[in-house]
Amino acid sequence: MFGFGKASDRIAISFENEGSRTKKALSASSTQLPVFGSTESVRGQVEVRVPAGKKVEHLGVKIELIGQIEMYYDRGNFHDFTSLVRELDSPGVLLRDQRYAFDFGNVEKPYESYNGLNVRLRYFVRVTVTRNYTSGNMVKEAEFLTLLAQPPPDVNNSIKMEVGIEECLHIEFEYDKVKYHLSDIIIGKVYFLLVRIKIKHMELAIIRREAAGTGAQQYNESETVTKFEVMDGAPVRGECIPIRLFLNNYNVTPTYRNIANKFSVKYYLNLVLVDQEERRYFKQQEITLYRAAAA
Amino acid sequence: MAAPGSSDLDNQEAYLKEATRKVKEQGFFMKRCMDSSDLKGALNHASDMLRELRTGVLTPRNYYELHMKTLDELHHLDDFFGQLCKDGTKTASELYEQVQACGDVLPRLYLLITVGATYIETRQAPAKDILNDLVEMAKGVQHPMRGLFLRNYLSHACRDKLPDTGSKFEGQGGDVSHAVDFVLRNFSETNRLWVRMQNQGPSKERKRREKERQDLRILVGTNLVRLSQLEGVDVERYVQAVLPKLLEQVVNCKDSIAQPYLLDCIIQVFPDEFHLATLDSFLETCTQLRDKVNVRVILEAMMKRLAAGARDAQSSSSGEAVARTPPKAFAAFNSCVTKLLEEKKGAIELAELLRLQAALLEFALECYPGRLDYVNHCFGTCAAVLRQDPPRTEPLDDTEAEQLERVLALPLAPSGGLGGVLELTLFGELVEYLPWRRRRDVSLGVVRAVLGAGEPLDSVESVEKLFSMIGPLLRDGPDDATGGQQQKSSATSDAVPDEATEQLLVARLSHLFQHDDTDALFRIFGAARRHFGQGGIDRVRYTLVPLVFRALALARAVRAVETKIAEQQAEEQAEENKKPAEEPPPPTEKEPAEKTTDGEEEEAPEEEEEEAPAAAEAPAATTEERTTIKPPQYSSRKVFQFVHEIVTAMAGSFPSLSLNLFLQCAQEADKCGFKAIAYEFVSQAFIIYEDELPDSKAQLRALHSMVGSLLLSRGFDDSDYDALATKTTQYAAKLLKKPDQCRMVATCSLLFWSDDPSRVRDGRRVLECLQRSLKIADACMTSSSPPIHLFVEILDHYVAHFEKKNPMITPKYIQGLVALINEHIDNMDRVDGRADLEAHYRNTLARIKAKEIIPLP
CATH class of the missing domain: 2.60.40.640 (Immunoglobulin-like)
Structure with missing residues (x-):
């Protein structure tokens, strides 16, 4: 050729x-x-x-x-x-x-x-x-x-959410930011407002979602970057469990949004509670990752 | 990580073995990585090793074992981290971050704590911040048992890393308040986990869970030990910052296992002075516990602790102020107890309440020796509890009675040093609640205490009080009355000496009756007799005898006073005769004055009439008294009359005893110069002899006593004496056994030849007695062996009388008797005692020879 x-x-x-x-x-x-x-x-x-x-x-x-x-x-x-x-x-x-x-x-x-x-x-x-x-x-x-360094975001709020299943489980969680740089630390807390299920453990997963192509040709692929156990055993009402995750231990990229109309890569924090019957209760929150200029 | 089921329990051994093997294996790999400075590898293997601790299968004991094995290995990592930081390969903060990459929370936290300790050691970051982070992050483990062990490791790893006062971490690293805060937080979380165990899992396994919790409790208590080990925790900090937090935790955890355990830990680990400073709040907490919690045990522990402290302080530093326990401590305990009573009236069993009072009482006795008011107060509380409304119908059960008995017995213990048992006003009332048998035990305690204290009982009131306290010893109880007699006979030998010991103790009380004033003493004796008298035959034989002797001594004392007064009066009379008009005696002034000074005299006016004849009989004057000697209200005659009544009452049941007592009285009366009374006593003795003494052995013994008493007497008229001596000789002649007759009649010969030349000396009757005796001995000759020993004994009498210069006893009698004996002694059978007899005879002969009474070969 x-x-x-x-x-x-x-x-x-x-x-x-x-x-x-x-x-x-x-x-x-x-x-x-x-x-x-x-x-x-x-x-x-x-x-x-x-x-x-x-x-x-x-x-x-x-x-x-x-x-x-x-x-x-x-x-x-x-x-x-x-x-x-x-x-x-x-x-x-x-x-x-x-x-x-x-x-x-x-x-x-x-x-x-x-x-x-x-x-x-x-x-x-x-x-x-x-x-x-x-x-x-x-x-x-x-x-x-x-690799494109990005400036730190001007606005970077925390993520705070209350979720639950009625009469069963109510939690409130909080991540300190919505945007993290690649060697940032995710710091958070999970408050247990109501616990009626027998929780075995709780983990925080980082999920990467890649969407490639457009229209009918779009291919979506999810991948768990890491599972990070943050709690062992069943908490009682009023318990507050700390979360601290160092991102630089994991192979993550910045979030890519619609690169050349061809693909996107997004990241989510998935908080998962597993009960003794191996049922999983989870809540995903998107976070934005960015590459900070090298210090 | 489900709760271990029964099938898992069977596999415990196997599981533990396998887990231990893995721990060893991973530990080995970890060490190998450390040797080749492979940090990453070391951390991986360490994590794998620690993952074994994530098991939920093991029982607490087995988990503990695995935990310890793992920590042994983890310890190497400590050194490794320290080395890495030291040689600058890694900074502590890098390590601190790196170990947090571990995906599992439990191994991650173990590693974090391990690095954290190293981090603090490097002092590259303030200790307080790291401690704070560690204690916070450890919340990630919410599984109770795993959490308990993790936090125990945290506490252990950081035990020497706290910014305590004087520690190298103080200053930049924080101060003792941070150290306290760290330990308190860890404690609080540990306790929460521990408490939570109770409510997790099926309720049918509740028993097992409670046992497991008991196994694990030391992990919680260790935190309190750490607190107590902090140098910087002084009284002030304890009061302000430490105890309030602890108590808050105790109250809020609302757990009936944790509450008593934690309070007990607090009591044990902190020093007394801390407790004394915080007693109020501590006790306040005690009233806020779960109903199931046995508050009594806690209070008792605290009281014991403080009491022991007080005791030690007393023994170690005698110079220091003894009253180390502040007076308010009792009040504090007391108000706590009162509050409990009010709030949990229905919830606390009576036995527990009584036990609580017993503890309080013990505390009071230990810390405030001699504070009778405290004892009375406790008694009061007990009484209030017992006097419930409506009154109980059933008697106290065994435990209740036991506790009440303890309450009553405590002040009586010798260590109580309580002489003033009699001041315990409620004692009598409380005793009433006890079953009779226990009352006796308590009473015995009282008697022992009183005897032990040895303080004189010097008023009728005190005697009455004492006797009301020891009633069960003085008389039969309701249950004794019905089945008592047969019970006594069935209980046989061991019950009887018991009773005897008891009664002997009671009898000893008589010797505590003391008063300088004879009247007062007499009244005391009167009261005592009344109480003793209720005891029935079996008791009076023990109790009244000493009283008789005390009364006789009193009679002598009264008599001495009377004699003195008589002498004084005689002098006065003489003086008055000399100068009649001088100094008119002011009796109206004197007497009331004396009455007011002496409380004992209050009854005097009523008895004045009675006294008059007695006083008239006594050779003492009455109203004209003006010297300091006051005529006794109760004359010595009166006392003798008193004694007479006592002994007469006993005569029917205890003839021998009474007979001896009568003779004793007679001697005393004789010494006091009361011929008539003495005669009466002797005649009473004789009547007993005649009417009540069928036993020949007893008769013999009685006769000896009678002869002895008569020989000692001085004051009888000759005719009286003659009557008595003759009567005695007659009794002697009527004894059952011939040898007894013989000996006794010979002995009676002594009655007719007094050593005192002014008294009876009737040589003829002496001779009659001896010859009669000899005749009786002769009558014995008919029996198989001749009574040579009797002859020898009679010979002795002859010799004695001869030496007393009795003209009727001439050597010829002696001669004859010696000849008689000599005649028989060689023919005597070789019987037992012959050697003794011969020796006796030789001695007599030697005497005769020495005194040259008769010529002997």
């Missing part, structure tokens, strides 16, 4: 200051990638290696910077929200290793990298050495991450 070839081991891409640059992995299983700020220039070097005694004829060398949203259910259909191209070389013949510097100055990266269940959003640069049909193109991609 024109324009696409298999990843070549003869092309190497390195970002500027890659050694000293912050690296992160989106999940525990994925590899560490360099992180670029939202408008930071993406610069680096490309090296095309030519084995000794051989030559590479090409129809031009280019590098692209692509921001792309990928739906897993719709393989091969990518939505590029950013695509920039730089010509690195005009058609010719390479007789020996050739290095090119690239520079995408102040490039706009509007979204955060994300790696979800049905969708991912990623940034990468792609080097293509275009060759004739028979030889096939040489292609190499290098991925990087973009």
Whole structure:
């Protein structure tokens, strides 16, 4: 296929200051990638290696910077929200290793990298050495991450709710904020106003809901990030149970709302009471997560 | 984590074993991670280890075991955290955050507490803040048993991390108020969990749950111990900040197991001075407890504690003021008790009320020795309780009676040191409520107390009072009256000495009757006789005898006074004869004055008439008295008459005893110079001898006494003496057994030769007696063995009379008798006692030889 070839081991891409640059992995299983700020220039070097005694004829060398949203259910259909191209070389013949510097100055990266269940959003640069049909193109991609720090919200109220089942269970809970940054601490309290069921324990779960696609093609996926037991045993009326949860122990992203009309990621705190018959009584509350600027 | 069912109970062992194994295993992995400085791994294994504590299957005891095993392992983590902080690998606050990632609340909190202790130790954050956080976060465990153990660990881990006064954590870390606050909060939460256990689970397992709660209570009590160990908790802080919180918790938990336990802990762990400072509020709380709670036990514990403190203080520091217990303590206890009575009248059993009073009484006796008013007060309360309206129909049951008996016995204990038992006005009334048998025991206690105190009983009132208290010892009770006799006979041997001991004790009371004034003493004796007299035959034989002797002593004393007055009067008479007109005696002034000073004399006017003849008989003058010696209202004759009545009353039942007493009286009367009275007494004795003394052995003994008494007498007219001596000799001659006759007649010979040359010396009758005796001995010869011993004894009499220079006793009699004896002694059978007899005879012969009465070979 024109324009696409298999990843070549003869092309190497390195970002500027890659050694000293912050690296992160989106999940525990994925590899560490360099992180670029939202408008930071993406610069680096490309090296095309030519084995000794051989030559590479090409129809031009280019590098692209692509921001792309990928739906897993719709393989091969990518939505590029950013695509920039730089010509690195005009058609010719390479007789020996050739290095090119690239520079995408102040490039706009509007979204955060994300790696979800049905969708991912990623940034990468792609080097293509275009060759004739028979030889096939040489292609190499290098991925990087973009994490967007947000300013602290101006308004950040607490969440306070009274819920219950009549004549059975009445509780009032309170989380200190509605918006938390990613290494924030969720502090809360649960007051038991009426307890007529035999509670076994109570836990606080963080739930991530990912909605990918639109309309009939929308895929919703919920995932429990963590279950955190906050109470063991049955409280009596008037009891007040403290909650303290450190978010940075968990792999959470900021809340994403309608990214490029393609997907959303939302977070909920789910307070669950389990009784001795394993019945679960719960109440979900959405919280907003955001990425605070590094101190 | 359901409550353990019965099938689970069977598996306890197995489960515990498996859990312990896992704890050991995880603990081992944890330590290995620590060795390789793998914090994350160590925490994971620690969490896994601690997860074993989430079990709900184990009984409290087994859970405790598992808990201790886990803590042993957890202890290593302590050191590890300390090391990490020390070498700067991690800050304490990082660790504090890191352990909170654990998803399960129970292991998380154990870890948090462990790190928290390290955190406080580093002093990188104020101790008070960390303590506050820990005690708050621990609320996450609401399961009672797991929560109790968790909080116990919290209390234990932080026991030396509190910002107590003098601790290194004081200052930045807070002060003692924070330490107190921490312990109090933990206590309060612990207690709530403990109380909650009661109401969880099915009601049929209630018994088992209560037992489990008892097993776990120490976990609650430990908090109070911690409080008491805080240096900074002084009296003031205790009063202001500590106790009110504790009491609030006690009252509000409304739990009938927790309330008594906690109050008891409070009593035991805090010092006396704290209790004394807060007694009112403590006692106030005691009135607000659940009805099921036995308040008596609590009050008793507090009183015992304070009483013991008072005792120690007295024994250790004699110099310090003894009255360490403030006087208001009694009042405080008392008002508490009163309040309980009012509020829970129906709810408290009578036995408990009485027991409560007993405790209060014990406290009063211990802390306020000698405060009879307190004792009387307690008695008053008991009486009020017993006099209920409408009056009870049934008598007290056994426990009630036992408690009442205890109340009554307490002031009598020797440690009470209470001489003034008689001041206990209500004693008599209370005793009435007891069954007869117990009354006797109480009475016995009274008697012992009175005897032990040894204070003289010096008025009729006190004697009356005492006797009204010990009634059951003085007479038969209603139940004794019906079945008493047969009961006594069936109870046989062990009841009788019991009775005897009792009566002997009562009898000893006679020796406490004392008064310098003979009249007063006489009246006391009169009262005593009246009471003793009601006791019936079995008692008077013990009780009246000492009284007789006391009366005789009194008679002697009265007589001494009378003699003195007589002498004085004689002098006066002499003086008056010399100068008749001088100094007219002012009797009208003197006598009323004396009457007012001496209360005993109040009855005097009525008895004046009676006194007159007696006084006239006595060689003392009456109204013209003007010296300090006052003529006794009751003359010595009167006293003898009194004694006479007593002994006469006993004569029918106890002839031997009465006979001896009569003789005793006779001797006394004789000494006082009352011939007629003495004669009367002796003749009474003789009448008893004749009428009441059928037993020959008793007769023999009586005759000895009679001879002895006659020999001692000085005052009889010769004719009287002769009559008596003759009568005695006749009695002797009529004894049943010949040897007795023989000996007695020989003895009677003594009656006719007084040592006093001015008295009877009738040598002829002496000889008659001896010869009669000899004749009787001769009559004995007919029996198988000749009564040589009788001859020897008669010989002794001859020798004695010879030595007394009785002219009728000539050596020829002695000679003859010796010859007689010599004749028989060799032929004598080898019977038992022959050696003794020979020795006796040899001694007699030696005497005869020494005095050269007759020539002997």
